[in-house]
Amino acid sequence: MKRTRTLILDESARTGVEEIDQQHQSLLNLVNDVHLSLANCETSVNTRSIVQELLGYSIHHFNTEESLIKERAISADEKTAAAAHIAQHRQFSRQIVSFQEKLLKREYVDKEELLAFLTGWINEHLFNADKALEKLLLSGQEE
Ligand SMILES: [Fe+2]
Numbered sequence: 127m128k129r130t131r132t133l134i135l136d137e138s139a140r141t142g143v144e145e146i147d148q149q150h151q152s153l154l155n156l157v158n159d160v161h162l163s164l165a166n167c168e169t170s171v172n173t174r175s176i177v178q179e180l181l182g183y184s185i186h187h188f189n190t191e192e193s194l195i196k197e198r199a200i201s202a203d204e205k206t207a208a209a210a211h212i213a214q215h216r217q218f219s220r221q222i223v224s225f226q227e228k229l230l231k232r233e234y235v236d237k238e239e240l241l242a243f244l245t246g247w248i249n250e251h252l253f254n255a256d257k258a259l260e261k262l263l264l265s266g267q268e269e
Pocket residue numbers: 191211215251255256
């Protein structure tokens with residue numbers, strides 16, 4: 127079995143909101159599963175089912191995160207940042223749907239492109255975009 131780089135949510139990427147941090151680690155685990163599936167040349171049925179799971183879980187996680195963001199964004203700047211953040215989630219979902227449609231139609235999917243997209247997006251989003259919302263996400267938490 128081939129080994130791939132395992133993505134782990136390190137301390138610097140934690141938001142401090144337990145539910146969000148746990149969901150982020152679950153998302154990273156699913157991206158790791160996609161890596162493994164492709165690296166080990168598993169059947170396309172397996173890859174499709176993992177990508178489907180990643181898509182479903184991403185939507186679940188985005189719903190959780192977006193509820194908190196919308197609830198806690200009060201100022202105009204915060205609302206603008208929230209809208210831009212939510213747009214990033216939509217762009218990710220659209221891209222995954224597009225990969226999934228190709229997999230379902232048994233069209234050619236460039237594995238490197240899929241992995242580069244997943245790793246690049248997740249790193250950029252979790253370690254920068256979500257981290258940038260840390261203060262906002264924590265603002266409604268009980269002391
Ligand atoms: Fe996010």
